[in-house]
Amino acid sequence: MDIQHPPTAASDHPAKQQLAFISHASEDHTVAQLVCSTLEERGVPCWVAPRDIQPGEDYPDAILRGIAASSTMVLVFSSNASQSKFVKREVILGVEHNLVIIPFRIEDVRPEKDMEFNLAGVHWLDALVPPLDRHLSVLAERVAVILKLPIAGSQETSRTRKPQSSPQNKGLQIAIGVVVALLVIAASFFVLRPHRVADSTLRAQLERKLESTLAPLGVRIGCDACSQQEVHVNVRVEEGNATLSGILSPAQLQVLRATPLQSEGIASISYSIGPMHEASQSSASQGAPPVKAVAATSAAATSRPATMKAAAPQVPGDDELRVKQLIANGRKQLASGNYVSAANNFEAALDIDPDNAAAKAGLAEIEKNRR
Numbered sequence: 001m002d003i004q005h006p007p008t009a010a011s012d013h014p015a016k017q018q019l020a021f022i023s024h025a026s027e028d029h030t031v032a033q034l035v036c037s038t039l040e041e042r043g044v045p046c047w048v049a050p051r052d053i054q055p056g057e058d059y060p061d062a063i064l065r066g067i068a069a070s071s072t073m074v075l076v077f078s079s080n081a082s083q084s085k086f087v088k089r090e091v092i093l094g095v096e097h098n099l100v101i102i103p104f105r106i107e108d109v110r111p112e113k114d115m116e117f118n119l120a121g122v123h124w125l126d127a128l129v130p131p132l133d134r135h136l137s138v139l140a141e142r143v144a145v146i147l148k149l150p151i152a153g154s155q156e157t158s159r160t161r162k163p164q165s166s167p168q169n170k171g172l173q174i175a176i177g178v179v180v181a182l183l184v185i186a187a188s189f190f191v192l193r194p195h196r197v198a199d200s201t202l203r204a205q206l207e208r209k210l211e212s213t214l215a216p217l218g219v220r221i222g223c224d225a226c227s228q229q230e231v232h233v234n235v236r237v238e239e240g241n242a243t244l245s246g247i248l249s250p251a252q253l254q255v256l257r258a259t260p261l262q263s264e265g266i267a268s269i270s271y272s273i274g275p276m277h278e279a280s281q282s283s284a285s286q287g288a289p290p291v292k293a294v295a296a297t298s299a300a301a302t303s304r305p306a307t308m309k310a311a312a313p314q315v316p317g318d319d320e321l322r323v324k325q326l327i328a329n330g331r332k333q334l335a336s337g338n339y340v341s342a343a344n345n346f347e348a349a350l351d352i353d354p355d356n357a358a359a360k361a362g363l364a365e366i367e368k369n370r371r
Contacts, residue, residue, distance in 0.1 A: 032076050075102065
């Protein structure tokens with residue numbers, strides 16, 4: 001496809017064309033090429049580097065020329081793009097030139113602070129669940145609507161002449177009609193229930209997150225056959241809404257509630273967690289596997305009066321493990337700029353160990369960053 005290139009000087013702003021500028025990190029060039037080829041096959045002209053940079057042309061000038069000539073920008077978003085200085089500059093230029101920006105997310109990551117600021121309020125297209133072709137088709141249709149372009153091939157059916165109904169082709173027509181009907185039914189099933197694949201992926205991600213946080217505390221994840229004497233968390237995800245149910249001690253439930261889970265792609269989380277009663281704790285400690293003994297110890301440790309815990313010279317081993325986990329989660333959220341989640345983790349650690357210096361330092365750092 002031939003594209004008329006305007007002058008390359010940064011000061012010369014060519015008239016906008018019905019072009020889609022594809023912004024991407026060099027590491028994601030393969031996906032960017034797929035985006036470009038899909039859009040152009042559907043009748044959407046694209047500007048993408050390095051293809052549309054003329055020989056000997058200054059690279060920044062070429063990028064500015066491409067953005068100034070375009071009406072929309074498709075951002076192939078990944079961890080590479082989020083950290084790329086060039087992609088960040090292209091997004092800033094896209095905002096300045098009033099381009100409609102469509103982030104096409106191919107990786108389950110959040111944008112960094114400056115990127116998040118420029119993309120605030122922008123609707124994202126997620127391409128996290130295979131196959132990629134389905135997401136590319138949705139993207140092509142979205143861009144074509146924005147550019148007010150007809151999608152290539154959409155008028156072919158109306159322009160095709162009706163075959164004559166002769167006896168020779170009647171049987172062929174019936175066979176084709178049956179095949180098309182079956183394809184429509186199959187396609188309708190997958191279109192109407194796309195969340196099933198996504199839900200299974202979200203459930204697996206959520207189980208891994210919970211296991212890394214709660215398994216060291218003796219909590220089993222996703223154990224549908226657990227008895228009432230075992231500490232466990234069952235995970236259920238439907239249409240992006242997660243339900244967590246199970247049996248936990250008060251301290252373990254505190255760690256669970258302090259664990260940030262929204263970043264896993266879950267829209268909402270509801271809890272149905274029952275407490276471990278003393279009878280269950282005693283039966284779990286008699287001839288039970290090690291994980292049950294840990295659960296009983298955890299519940300017993302958290303049931304002591306606060307004065308006894310504060311007066312103890314050292315934090316017990318099981319509590320100490322929970323405190324370290326909470327502080328590690330708090331540090332991670334603090335580094336990501338999630339001050340609310342970070343504060344929840346540090347405060348939960350102080351509830352267990354009121355004199356913990358690392359938790360106090362974390363809260364102090366949050367207060368300092370908020371000023």
